[in-house]
Amino acid sequence: MKVKLKICGMKFPENIQEIANLQPDFLGFIFYENSTRNFTDDTIVSLPSSIKKVGVFVNEKQETILKTIQKYDLNMIQLHGNESESYCLELINQLNHNQLNTNIIKAFSVDDFFSFEWLHQYQMVDYFLFDTKGKLPGGNGTKFNWQILDKYHLDKPYFLSGGIGLDDSENIKEFLKSPASKRCYALDVNSQFEMEPGLKNKETIQQFKTQLYESV
16 A cells, blocks of 8 residues: 655645645644644635645643634544543544544654553554654654664554655655554655745655655
């Protein structure tokens, strides 16, 4: 299966439309006021149904998440804080109660000492996301050692994130041939393709897509 592509941290309407024209699988919108990529517009420009809208939240009140899903018609939400397993269970109950068919991605900050054992208690979510552990919840622009994913043995598909840039396309293709990538569902890119926070470079993203999918 061809790995999917998520462009995260979208902010500006014209740029969102530009990047949508490149047909990524997901566009991410950050709803976290401490982020320089915090999305505050009242609406998101019209997107084709093939592009899933992902709302990113950090330790947010569940009521706020539910209102944001409904306001922007989000397809997925990404929990990028220290949300507990009980928080995730309660959120799923709230989504079901409100008849919201919204998938949940739970993000984890990874370094060389990360233990995948405690992910067992988060099996209720739809996807995991592995980002590089850093000072900020995300967008630190650095990579972790992908080979640590050799230790990941759950069946849950995951998004690979953390400082992925244009120069990584060949390394990613090699990684996707390795056992560690068995459950790699999508790549998540952000800061390495920006001209300023939230403003993505259309040309470099197109180049990345071309390099990534040729001969795959």
